[in-house]
Amino acid sequence: MHATPTPPIEPRAFGVGGRITLSVMSDDYVEVILGALDAAPSTGLTVETDPISTWVTGHEQDIARYFSALISSASAGGHHVVATVMLSRGCPGEVTCERPEHPPVFSDAPLDVPRTGVDALAQWALYPLDDHGTPERNADHMRDIYAAIDDAKATGTYVGSDHYVTRLSGDVADIVGTIAGTWAAVGRSVAHVTTHATISVNSPSVTR
Amino acid sequence: MHATPTPPIEPRAFGVGGRITLSVMSDDYVEVILGALDAAPSTGLTVETDPISTWVTGHEQDIARYFSALISSASAGGHHVVATVMLSRGCPGEVTCERPEHPPVFSDAPLDVPRTGVDALAQWALYPLDDHGTPERNADHMRDIYAAIDDAKATGTYVGSDHYVTRLSGDVADIVGTIAGTWAAVGRSVAHVTTHATISVNSPSVTR
Numbered sequence: 001m002h003a004t005p006t007p008p009i010e011p012r013a014f015g016v017g018g019r020i021t022l023s024v025m026s027d028d029y030v031e032v033i034l035g036a037l038d039a040a041p042s043t044g045l046t047v048e049t050d051p052i053s054t055w056v057t058g059h060e061q062d063i064a065r066y067f068s069a070l071i072s073s074a075s076a077g078g079h080h081v082v083a084t085v086m087l088s089r090g091c092p093g094e095v096t097c098e099r100p101e102h103p104p105v106f107s108d109a110p111l112d113v114p115r116t117g118v119d120a121l122a123q124w125a126l127y128p129l130d131d132h133g134t135p136e137r138n139a140d141h142m143r144d145i146y147a148a149i150d151d152a153k154a155t156g157t158y159v160g161s162d163h164y165v166t167r168l169s170g171d172v173a174d175i176v177g178t179i180a181g182t183w184a185a186v187g188r189s190v191a192h193v194t195t196h197a198t199i200s201v202n203s204p205s206v207t208r
Numbered sequence: 209m210h211a212t213p214t215p216p217i218e219p220r221a222f223g224v225g226g227r228i229t230l231s232v233m234s235d236d237y238v239e240v241i242l243g244a245l246d247a248a249p250s251t252g253l254t255v256e257t258d259p260i261s262t263w264v265t266g267h268e269q270d271i272a273r274y275f276s277a278l279i280s281s282a283s284a285g286g287h288h289v290v291a292t293v294m295l296s297r298g299c300p301g302e303v304t305c306e307r308p309e310h311p312p313v314f315s316d317a318p319l320d321v322p323r324t325g326v327d328a329l330a331q332w333a334l335y336p337l338d339d340h341g342t343p344e345r346n347a348d349h350m351r352d353i354y355a356a357i358d359d360a361k362a363t364g365t366y367v368g369s370d371h372y373v374t375r376l377s378g379d380v381a382d383i384v385g386t387i388a389g390t391w392a393a394v395g396r397s398v399a400h401v402t403t404h405a406t407i408s409v410n411s412p413s414v415t416r
Contacts, residue, residue, distance in 0.1 A: 017371060019331070021406050023231030023290045030412060051413035052331045052406055055371050082231045084292040084406050086333070088372040123227070123260045125294070127335050127402065163225060163263050164296040164402070194335065194372070196404045198229050198260055198292050204238060205259035 009104045012046065016106070017057035018087040020067055025080040032074055040069035053084070059106055063087070064113050064180035068173045072116035075172075075201040083199040085176075087183045090129075090192035103191045111181045113173040120172045123165040124179055124197040128190040144189055148182030168197075175199060217312045220254065224314070225265035226295040228275055233288040240282055248277035261292070267314055271295070272321050272388035276381045280324035283380070283409040291407040293384075295391045298337075298400035311399045319389045321381040328380045331373040332387055332405040336398040352397055356390030376405075383407060 011017070024032045037049065045058035045066055054070075056063055067085060075081045090103060126148055152158040152168060157178045159167040168175050176199075183195040219225070232240045245257065253266035253274055262278075264271055275293060283289045298311060334356055360366040360376060365386045367375040376383050384407075391403040 015372070019372065019406075021290060021292075021408075023233065025232060025234065025237035027233075027235045029233035029288065050370065051411055052329055052375070052408050057371070080237070082229060082290075082292070084229075084290070086372065086404065091372070121260055125402070127337060129335060129337070162258065163265070164223070164227065164294065164299070167260070194333070196294065198227075200229075200260050203259055 011059055011106055012057045014089060014104055015057075015091050016060065016063075016089045017055060018063050018067065018085065019053040019055050020070060020086075021053040021084040022070060022074050023082040023084070024074055025082075032077065032079060036070050036074040039073045040066055042066055060180055060184040061107070061109075061111050061113075064111050064176050067180075068113050068116060068176040071120070071176070071199060071201065072118040072172045075118050075120075078202055080203055081201045083197075083201075085179065085197045085199060086194060087180060088194045089183070089187045090190075103187055103189075105188055107184075111177050111184065113177040113180075115174075116172045118172045118201060119170065120175050120199050120201045121159075121203065122168040122175050122179070122197050122199040123162060124168055124195065125165050126182060126186065126195045127193065128186055129192040129194065144186040148186060151182055151185070152178045172199070172201065219267055219314055220265040222297060222312055223265075223299050224268065224271075224297045225263060226271050226275065226293065227261040227263050228278060228294075229261040229292040230278060230282050231290040231292070232282055233290075237287075240285065240287060244278050244282040247281045248274055250274055268388055268392040269315070269317075269319050269321075272319050272384050275388075276321050276324060276384040279328070279384070279407060279409065280326040280380045283326050283328075286410055288411055289409045291405075291409075293387065293405045293407060294402060295388060296402045297391070297395045298398075311395055311397075313396050315392075319385050319392065321385040321388075323382075324380045326380045326409060327378065328383050328407050328409045329367075329411065330376040330383050330387070330405050330407040331370060332376055332403065333373050334390060334394065334403045335401065336394055337400040337402065352394040356394060359390055359393070360386045380407070380409065 044062040045056045071083045157168040157170040159169045187193045252270040253264045279291045365376040365378040367377045395401045
């Protein structure tokens with residue numbers, strides 16, 4: 001007899017997912033947004049659009065690829081597009097939630113998001129919300145946040161710090177990869193982590 | 209001889225401020241956004257617009273009034289507008305910061321934001337990030353977050369919970385007042401608090 005393996009926790013059950021709002025500065029915004037939602041491959045994800053945003057849940061890499069494809073698709077016609085993005089893990093509900101002592105790791109591989117050829121700017125914040133309050137865990141999460149900033153510098157997306165946020169610049173895939181990759185990495189030591197970013201494409205303002 | 213009173217800490221020195229990105233779904237978005245930035249009264253605030261967002265620092269009530277005026281002004285012509293809003297207190301910089309053991313309270317009065325007559329929908333998240341890790345402080349911040357939700361219910365803006373966020377509906381002033389008022393209230397017991405919201409006006413989607 002073999003022992004029955006414990007079924008792995010699914011990303012959805014641990015609250016791994018995100019929200020995206022695409023804003024298109026054009027009279028034909030409805031057509032552009034619906035076109036991007038139709039065009040982006042959502043393989044492996046659960047996707048629901050409500051009046052304010054589109055919610056997705058699934059594996060980190062699938063979410064990152066989907067968000068990158070949505071933003072680059074909406075921007076392809078040259079319109080100025082702003083994407084409001086959040087990612088969350090560790091709390092499926094609204095206010096509180098029971099979490100395991102050690103958060104599950106779904107994949108140790110770096111995220112792979114195909115280049116889009118579309119340049120963007122972003123302001124980004126990363127929030128470790130629950131590390132069970134011990135000094136060791138606090139040290140862990142600060143280590144992971146510094147590692148996140150170092151990762152952003154290594155990928156070349158890091159521009160500098162603005163008040164309350166970090167500014168990123170680069171291909172949409174690299175920006176989404178930085179945001180999602182660091183969120184997933186910090187999630188290895190912190191049970192509840194969220195990240196928010198405002199991503200701007202084709203802005204008439206200066207580009208960096 | 210009288211003792212010299214300790215000068216009160218200024219909101220800016222404690223990192224009290226916010227960012228807003230106005231997205232206007234129209235070919236004339238530049239004119240509408242610049243017009244809203246010109247029209248909204250920024251009395252008492254420091255305001256700086258960069259390529260991605262507008263940063264403000266100052267007292268909570270002045271920030272709430274400014275954001276409400278910006279959103280309602282940009283929406284006045286009937287355009288579909290999405291405002292991406294963040295508020296932050298307790299960390300003027302990017303990653304880490306020294307904070308006092310007891311956060312300063314700038315005002316105990318409820319925020320007063322004049323009604324705009326413009327209805328909006330929002331998805332909102334509130335993040336208490338640093339309560340010095342003691343069980344008492346944890347109990348404090350959960351109490352304050354439940355109080356925040358109760359406040360939202362009392363003001364009539366609360367609609368329900370979506371994944372990772374709370375949905376709000378009502379006059380732009382009431383929505384901004386809920387977001388800023390609860391952020392300020394939680395800030396009385398938690399040294400570092402941020403909140404993020406996506407606020408949508410004149411959406412062609414259903415309105416609640």
